[in-house]
Amino acid sequence: MGKNSTVNVTVKASQVAEPAACCEAHDEAGCLLGSTAPRRGNSPLEILTTKPCCLVHDETAASGRTIALVGAPNVGKSTLFNALTGARAVMGNWPGTTVEVFRGVWRYRVDATTCDCVECDCGGDHESGKGASRREATIIDMPGAYALESSSPDEDLTREFVDDPTAAPDLLVAVIDAAHLARSLYLVAELREKSRRMVVALTMSDMARRHGIEVDTYALSEVIGVPVVQVDPRHRSGLDNLTRVILDAIYGPIPQPRARVADIADDEDERFAWISTAVDRGTVSKGVGHQQFSDKVDRVLLAPVLGPLIFLAVMWLVFQITTTVAAPLQDGLSWIFDEPVSEAVTWALTQVGLDGSWVEGLLVTGVIGGLGALLSFTPLMALMFVLLALLEDSGYLARAAVLTDRAMSVLGLPGRAFLPLVVGFGCNVPAIAATRVLSTPRQRLLTVLLIPFTACTARLTVFVMLGTVFFDRWAGTAVFAMYLLSIILVVLTGLVLRRTLWRTMGKEPLVIDLPPYQTPTLRLTVSVAWGRLKGFLQTAAGIILGTIIVVWLLQSIPVIGGVGFAQVDIEDSVYGWFAQAVSPLFSLAGFGTWQTVSALIVGFVAKEAVISSWAQTYAVIDPDDVATLGQHITSAFDLSSGGHIIPAAVAFMVFFLAYTPCVATLAAQKREVGWKWTGFGVVMQLIVALVLAIAVFQVGRLFW
Amino acid sequence: MNVAVTVKLDQAPVDQPLSIVGTSTDPVVAQRLSRLGWRPGGQVRVVRKTSGGARVLDLNDSRVAISGDLAKSLCVEAA
Numbered sequence: 001m002g003k004n005s006t007v008n009v010t011v012k013a014s015q016v017a018e019p020a021a022c023c024e025a026h027d028e029a030g031c032l033l034g035s036t037a038p039r040r041g042n043s044p045l046e047i048l049t050t051k052p053c054c055l056v057h058d059e060t061a062a063s064g065r066t067i068a069l070v071g072a073p074n075v076g077k078s079t080l081f082n083a084l085t086g087a088r089a090v091m092g093n094w095p096g097t098t099v100e101v102f103r104g105v106w107r108y109r110v111d112a113t114t115c116d117c118v119e120c121d122c123g124g125d126h127e128s129g130k131g132a133s134r135r136e137a138t139i140i141d142m143p144g145a146y147a148l149e150s151s152s153p154d155e156d157l158t159r160e161f162v163d164d165p166t167a168a169p170d171l172l173v174a175v176i177d178a179a180h181l182a183r184s185l186y187l188v189a190e191l192r193e194k195s196r197r198m199v200v201a202l203t204m205s206d207m208a209r210r211h212g213i214e215v216d217t218y219a220l221s222e223v224i225g226v227p228v229v230q231v232d233p234r235h236r237s238g239l240d241n242l243t244r245v246i247l248d249a250i251y252g253p254i255p256q257p258r259a260r261v262a263d264i265a266d267d268e269d270e271r272f273a274w275i276s277t278a279v280d281r282g283t284v285s286k287g288v289g290h291q292q293f294s295d296k297v298d299r300v301l302l303a304p305v306l307g308p309l310i311f312l313a314v315m316w317l318v319f320q321i322t323t324t325v326a327a328p329l330q331d332g333l334s335w336i337f338d339e340p341v342s343e344a345v346t347w348a349l350t351q352v353g354l355d356g357s358w359v360e361g362l363l364v365t366g367v368i369g370g371l372g373a374l375l376s377f378t379p380l381m382a383l384m385f386v387l388l389a390l391l392e393d394s395g396y397l398a399r400a401a402v403l404t405d406r407a408m409s410v411l412g413l414p415g416r417a418f419l420p421l422v423v424g425f426g427c428n429v430p431a432i433a434a435t436r437v438l439s440t441p442r443q444r445l446l447t448v449l450l451i452p453f454t455a456c457t458a459r460l461t462v463f464v465m466l467g468t469v470f471f472d473r474w475a476g477t478a479v480f481a482m483y484l485l486s487i488i489l490v491v492l493t494g495l496v497l498r499r500t501l502w503r504t505m506g507k508e509p510l511v512i513d514l515p516p517y518q519t520p521t522l523r524l525t526v527s528v529a530w531g532r533l534k535g536f537l538q539t540a541a542g543i544i545l546g547t548i549i550v551v552w553l554l555q556s557i558p559v560i561g562g563v564g565f566a567q568v569d570i571e572d573s574v575y576g577w578f579a580q581a582v583s584p585l586f587s588l589a590g591f592g593t594w595q596t597v598s599a600l601i602v603g604f605v606a607k608e609a610v611i612s613s614w615a616q617t618y619a620v621i622d623p624d625d626v627a628t629l630g631q632h633i634t635s636a637f638d639l640s641s642g643g644h645i646i647p648a649a650v651a652f653m654v655f656f657l658a659y660t661p662c663v664a665t666l667a668a669q670k671r672e673v674g675w676k677w678t679g680f681g682v683v684m685q686l687i688v689a690l691v692l693a694i695a696v697f698q699v700g701r702l703f704w
Numbered sequence: 705m706n707v708a709v710t711v712k713l714d715q716a717p718v719d720q721p722l723s724i725v726g727t728s729t730d731p732v733v734a735q736r737l738s739r740l741g742w743r744p745g746g747q748v749r750v751v752r753k754t755s756g757g758a759r760v761l762d763l764n765d766s767r768v769a770i771s772g773d774l775a776k777s778l779c780v781e782a783a
Contacts, residue, residue, distance in 0.1 A: 146736075182741065183740065302760065402758050405771055406758075407756075509729070511740070513767070
C-alpha cells in the first residue's frame with residue numbers, strides 16, 4: 001500500500017456528501033462487455049460479466065466510492081481501518097448531536113491478484129501477473145455499535161448513516177469477532193434486513209483458534225448471504241483477499257435482504273434465532289472454556305483485596321511515567337529551545353544588526369519560546385498515548401473500570417474516569433486526552449471540566465515556593481492542604497454539575513464487556529499513539545504559539561510616550577496597564593497588586609512561568625534565589641492585604657489552584673470538547689477561584 | 705420433581721450454571737444486556753465477585769462485568 005492519508009471530520013449522517021464523482025462518467029471502452037460502469041440498477045448480465053477492476057477507471061472515479069466500516073465495540077474495526085488506510089484512527093464521540101468519525105483514503109493496488117480481466121486498463125500485465133495500478137476509495141470508520149436500534153448516539157449515527165438515501169455508503173464492511181460470533185452478529189442481522197451492498201470481515205480468528213473455536217467462513221457466508229472474509233488487521237494479513245471481495249461486492253448486485261426465521265413475530269426474538277442458526281452452522285468447533293487464561297488472570301487482577309492494590313500500583317506507574325520519566329525529556333527539549341536555538345538565532349540576528357530589536361524579541365521570546373513550550377509537551381503526550389494504547393489493547397482498562405466503578409459512581413462517572421483524573425495530578429494536558437477512555441460524550445465532557453481542578457506538578461513547584469516563602473516549617477502542610485483542596489474541588493464541582501447541568505444524566509449501572517487479555521502489538525501501539533500525538537500537536541500548535549506571541553506583543557507595546565516598541569518596561573506596556581486595571585478586582589482577595597496579577601496572567605500561559613515572571617517583574621536576576629524573590633513577594637502581599645499576609649497568601653494559592661491551568665490544557669480541551677465548553681470551563685474555574693479566594697481572605701483576616 | 709427457585713443474581717452461587725429468568729431494570733439497560741446475550745431462557749454463570757460488589761458473568765462464552773446494584777435487579781434460577 002502506498003502513502004495514505006486520513007482526515008478527521010465531524011459529521012452528521014445527513015451531512016456526509018454524496019461521492020463527488022463516479023464511474024459512469026468515464027469511458028470504459030477498454031473493458032470486456034462493460035460499456036458503462038454498473039451501479040445500482042444495471043442489468044444482472046452486465047454486472048456479472050464485468051470485472052470490478054475494469055470499472056475502477058481512474059483515481060477520480062475510484063475515490064468517489066465510500067466504504068463504511070461498521071461493527072460492535074472491540075472487534076478490531078479501527079485496527080482494520082488503520083491497516084487499510086495506513087493511517088491512524090482514533091475514535092472519539094463528541095458532545096451534542098454530532099459524533100466524530102474518521103475518514104481515511106484507502107489506496108489499493110489493482111493487479112493480477114485483484115483483477116483477472118482479459119482486457120482492461122488496470123495497469124497490470126495479466127499474463128505475467130506483474131505491474132499494478134493504484135486506486136483509491138474513501139473509508140469511514142463508524143463508532144462501535146452492537147445494534148442499529150438503540151438509545152445511544154453512537155449507534156444512532158450508524159443507523160442514520162446506513163439509512164440515509166443520499167449519503168449511504170456504497171458498501172458496508174461489517175466487522176465481526178470470531179471469538180464472540182453471537183455478540184457481533186446482532187448488527188449484521190439488522191443490516192441484512194436492508195438492501196445494502198455488504199461484506200463481512202471476520203477478525204480475531206487467531207485468538208478464536210487458540211481457544212478451539214473454528215469458524216467456517218463459507219458456511220457462515222451462506223447463512224448471512226454476503227461474502228465473509230477472514231482478516232487479521234493486527235498483523236495485516238488477509239487484506240488482499242478482502243480487497244478483492246470488496247471490489248467484487250461494490251460492482252456486484254445488491255444482495256437480497258435475508259429471509260426471516262419463520263414463525264417468530266417479535267423482531268428481536270427473530271434476530272436471535274437467526275444468530276443462533278448462523279453460529280451453529282458457521283462454527284466448526286465451539287471451543288470449551290476458551291476464556292480459561294483470561295479467567296485465571298482475572299482471578300488475581302479482580303481479586304477483592306489484591307485487585308485494587310494492583311490497580312493502584314498500575315496507576316502509580318502511569319503517574320510516575322508521565323511525571324518522573326517525562327520530566328527530563330521535557331527539560332531537555334525546553335533547554336534545546338531556551339539555550340542553543342535561542343542563542344543561535346540571537347547570534348544570527350547580531351550578525352545582521354538586529355540584536356536588541358523587536359525582531360529578536362518576537363523570534364526568541366515569541367516564536368522560539370512558543371515552539372519550545374509546545375514541543376516540551378511532546379514526550380509527555382507521547383508517553384501518555386503509548387500508555388493509553390497499551391492499557392486499552394491489553395484488556396486491562398476494562399478491568400480497571402470494574403474496580404473503580406463504585407468509587408467513581410459518587411460523581412456519576414464510570415470507573416474508567418479514574419485514569420484521566422489520576423493523570424491530571426501529573427499534568428492536565430495528557431489527562432484531558434485520556435478522557436477518550438470514556439464511552440459517552442457526557443461522561444467525557446464532565447471529566448474534561450473536572451480535570452483542571454487536579455493539582456498538576458507545574459502548580460506544585462509554585463506551591464512549594466510560596467509554601468517556603470510564607471509558611472516556613474509548615475510549607476509541607478500548606479502544599480498537602482492544596483492537594484486535599486484539589487480533590488475536594490473535583491468532587492464538589494462534579495456533584496454540583498451533576499445536580500445542575502447534568503440532572504438528566506441518569507446513573508448508568510456498570511455493564512461492560514471484558515475482552516480477553518492479549519499482548520499489545522508494537523505496530524498498533526505506535527500507530528495509535530502517533531495518530532493521537534499528531535492530532536494534539538496540530539490543535540495545540542496554533543493555540544500555544546499564538547498565545548505566547550500575543551503576550552509578548554502586549555508586553556512590547558508601550559502605553560507611555562518616549563519609549564519604542566519592545567523597549568518598554570512591563571509596567572508601562574499594554575500588558576502592565578491591563579494588569580493594573582484588573583488588579584482592584586483581586587483586592588477583596590488580598591492580592592490586588594499589579595505585579596501579582598501580572599504573574600497570574602502569565603500563569604494562564606504556563607503555571608511554571610509564574611516564578612520567572614515574578615523574578616522579571618521584581619528584577620531579581622536569578623529566579624532560584626527564593627530568599628530575595630520571597631522578600632519582594634512578601635512585601636507586595638503585605639501591602640495588598642493590609643498586613644494580613646497569611647490569609648492573602650492562602651487565598652492566592654487557592655486561586656492559583658482553581659483557575660485555568662494553562663493554555664496547553666485549553667488546547668487539549670478545545671480538541672476534545674470544542675470552544676464552547678472550553679470557554680464554559682474557563683469562566684467556571686475563574687468564578688470558583690475568585691469566590692473561594694475572596695472567601696478565604698475575608699474569613700482569614702478575621703483571625704490572622 | 706425439583707422446582708427451580710428464582711433468585712436475584714447477587715444471591716446466585718458462583719460457578720454454577722444458571723438459567724436467565726428476566727430483569728426488573730430500566731428498559732435501556734435491559735436492552736444493552738439483551739444485546740450482550742442476557743435473554744430469558746438463556747444460560748449464564750457467575751464467574752466471580754469482584755471488590756466493590758461487581759459480578760463477572762459468563763454470557764455466551766464472553767465475559768461481562770455488571771455492578772452489584774444491577775445484579776440485584778436480574779433474576780435467575782438454577783439451570
